[in-house]
Amino acid sequence: MKEIAGLLALCGLLAFALRPAHAADWKMDPAGSRLEFIATFEKTAAPGVFKEFDARLRFDPEEAAAGSLDVTVKVTSADMNIADVNKEIRGKDWFDYAAFPRAEFHSTDLRRAEGNHYVARGILRLKGVKQPVEVPFTWTGSADGAVMEGELVLSRGAFGIGAGEWAASDVIGAGVKVKFRVKLRKAG
Secondary structure, X not given: OHHHHHHHHHHHHHHHHHOOOOOEEEEEOHHHOEEEEEEEEOOEEEEEEEOOEEEEEEEOOOOHHHOEEEEEEEHHHEEOOOHHHHHHOOOOOXXXXXXXXXXXXXXXXXXXXXXXEEEEEEEEEEOOEEEEEEEEEEEEEEOOEEEEEEEEEEEHXXXXXXXXXXXXXXXXXXXXXXXXXXXXXXXX
């Protein structure tokens, strides 16, 4: 009888150990994370950073399709390190802080591309405009957490960024590179 009970217990442990992995909840570590944007002014890089943002991730690198990514950016934290430029980007032609203080990305699909490369497809809401975007990223796990890094190019015109006299792309380039490094720890 003890052998049967022991065998059943062993079978239960094996079934638990062999069950499919479930996506873990990950929380961003703000101190180790960075969200940058690089516009061009007369074909010269004009970098900036969003000082305040948050990323929430439900993710298992082996089961990426079961995951989700949600990012919130406090647009009012944009800093291009030049006082006059920082003042200008607050206005209606640029980010329009008063009407649109936040931007959000919510994934609708996560997929492994190859190796440690993944793509999050979803909707970016910026300055009141919703556009589908693809966010490619790499995933590097470690004993105490993980890091996701990536970059993409957004069309500023698609979101009404740089309106009026700034709408043309001859002085301010049409594409804005967005780069990120997000340090994560398992939540809970």
